[in-house]
Amino acid sequence: xxxxxxxxxxxxxxxxxxxxxxxxxxxxxxxxxxxxxxxxxxxxxxxxxxxxxxxxxxxxxxxxxxxxxxxxxxxxxxxxxxxxxxxxxxxxxxxxxxxxxxxxxxxxxxxxxxxxxxxxxxxxxxxxx
Amino acid sequence: xxxxxxxxxxxxxxxxxxxxxxxxxxxxxxxxxxxxxxxxxxxxxxxxxxxxxxxxxxxxxxxxxxxxxxxxxxxxxxxxxxxxxxxxxxxxxxxxxxxxxxxxxxxxxxxxxxxxxxxxxxxxxxxxxxxxxxxxxxxxxxxxxxxxxxxxxxxxxxxxxxxxxxxxxxxxxxxxxxxxxxxxxxxxxxxxxxxxxxxxxxxxxxxxxxxxxxxxxxxxxxxxxxxxxxxxxxxxxxxxxxxxxxxxxxxxxxxxxxxxxxxxxxxxxxxxxxxxxxxxx
Ligand SMILES: Nc1nc2c(ncn2[C@@H]2O[C@H](COP(=O)(O)OP(=O)(O)O)[C@@H](O)[C@H]2O)c(=O)[nH]1
Ligand SMILES: [Mg+2]
Numbered sequence: 554x555x556x557x558x559x560x561x562x563x564x565x566x567x568x569x570x571x572x573x574x575x576x577x578x579x580x581x582x583x584x585x586x587x588x589x590x591x592x593x594x595x596x597x598x599x600x601x602x603x604x605x606x607x608x609x610x611x612x613x614x615x616x617x618x619x620x621x622x623x624x625x626x627x628x629x630x631x632x633x634x635x636x637x638x639x640x641x642x643x644x645x646x647x648x649x650x651x652x653x654x655x656x657x658x659x660x661x662x663x664x665x666x667x668x669x670x671x672x673x674x675x676x677x678x679x680x681x682x
Numbered sequence: 683x684x685x686x687x688x689x690x691x692x693x694x695x696x697x698x699x700x701x702x703x704x705x706x707x708x709x710x711x712x713x714x715x716x717x718x719x720x721x722x723x724x725x726x727x728x729x730x731x732x733x734x735x736x737x738x739x740x741x742x743x744x745x746x747x748x749x750x751x752x753x754x755x756x757x758x759x760x761x762x763x764x765x766x767x768x769x770x771x772x773x774x775x776x777x778x779x780x781x782x783x784x785x786x787x788x789x790x791x792x793x794x795x796x797x798x799x800x801x802x803x804x805x806x807x808x809x810x811x812x813x814x815x816x817x818x819x820x821x822x823x824x825x826x827x828x829x830x831x832x833x834x835x836x837x838x839x840x841x842x843x844x845x846x847x848x849x850x851x852x853x854x855x856x857x858x859x860x861x862x863x864x865x866x867x868x869x870x871x872x873x874x875x876x877x878x879x880x881x882x883x884x885x886x887x888x889x890x891x892x893x894x895x896x897x898x899x900x901x902x903x904x905x906x907x908x909x910x911x912x913x914x915x916x917x918x919x920x921x922x923x924x925x926x927x928x929x930x931x932x933x934x935x936x937x938x939x940x941x942x943x944x945x946x947x948x949x950x951x952x953x954x955x956x957x958x959x960x961x962x963x
Contacts, residue, residue, distance in 0.1 A: 580761035590768035
């Protein structure tokens with residue numbers, strides 16, 4: 554069965570080109586990608602992850618508010634009893650924040666230079682499907 | 683908003699999608715219920731998800747409502763881009779259950795487990811189920827077998843609308859909608875649709891809708907309900923849906939127990955086409 558991924562953009566930053574490129578690349582890697590578009594609230598992301606029963610969730614954050622937003626998404630997932638679904642992060646994330654994010658529960662972080670092949674490969678490893 | 687129930691429903695849909703013998707167990711374990719299925723179909727980009735968003739909220743005022751949004755899988759990689767939720771934020775936040783499904787290359791054009799998934803949602807208490815599908819090729823056959831009412835959506839400037847009329851997709855609608863009425867070309871497309879239907883002696887409703895004119899979409903909602911109220915028609919759809927669901931179960935079961943089943947697929951296709959012919963009149 555294909556891996557199901559939710560690609561979501563929490564927060565208010567204005568464009569989703571990067572997230573869409575990743576979504577398309579994952580589709581081309583054989584995954585079923587649910588794409589929710591711009592300006593999602595943490596609770597709507599968690600609702601989508603729950604209803605779509607995805608294997609893994611990718612968040613794209615460019616606004617700098619990654620620490621706060623990731624926490625809110627993870628909390629919303631906990632509230633819904635879906636905290637077992639892995640969450641990865643992409644976007645512009647300073648390295649000094651990696652540790653904090655990972656201790657929060659983010660499984661992996663992909664900076665701007667990461668190749669699309671590597672992202673797909675890592676997702677397959679994480680989901681092990 | 684019954685979030686916990688949504689979690690259980692969501693997980694079971696995955697089981698149904700991936701394992702048909704478990705699907706049978708799950709469905710047989712639930713009591714039969716009556717429910718309505720509305721098909722919203724048309725080419726990509728005409729505004730199906732935007733319309734579904736509003737229609738689903740209206741249905742939610744009447745009872746539990748679910749949306750299944752089906753998009754094609756790539757025949758080469760098996761992957762799919764499922765973007766319908768982008769336009770369904772409002773209904774999602776109000777409590778409509780939304781699930782995106784990839785077509786996964788089925789015989790009929792929709793997701794092979796669609797009959798089971800719809801029946802499961804119905805038995806789980808969803809009174810209104812909206813199916814959004816890209817109306818091409820074989821998917822038409824499936825949606826005809828499942829939906830109580832089919833809304834065919836067209837829009838100006840989409841290029842392929844005339845193409846779809848030629849390809850016979852104009853046959854399948856119960857209600858015809860020309861969306862994006864704010865765009866130039868909407869009125870002339872509306873006139874064209876009307877004249878095509880008249881030529882084939884059909885007197886279906888043709889509506890102009892636009893996101894900026896909510897009342898036009900509420901009007902569509904009313905017309906859908908009038909169609910759903912036509913009881914005799916509904917019974918025949920309900921039977922057809924159940925026969926097709928059971929046919930699918932049989933096919934999958936046989937498939938599991940024999941090595942070369944290509945001929946079965948062909949026989950199955952014939953049976954289904956026959957079934958459709960029989961019900962047409
Ligand atoms: N101008 C105009 N654009 C619309 C209208 N309804 C939908 N759209 C736009 O058409 C595009 C496709 O809409 P969507 O609902 O995703 O179409 P679908 O692919 O058929 O589901 C989006 O950019 C919508 O904002 C309308 O009434 N007028
Ligand atoms: Mg759509």
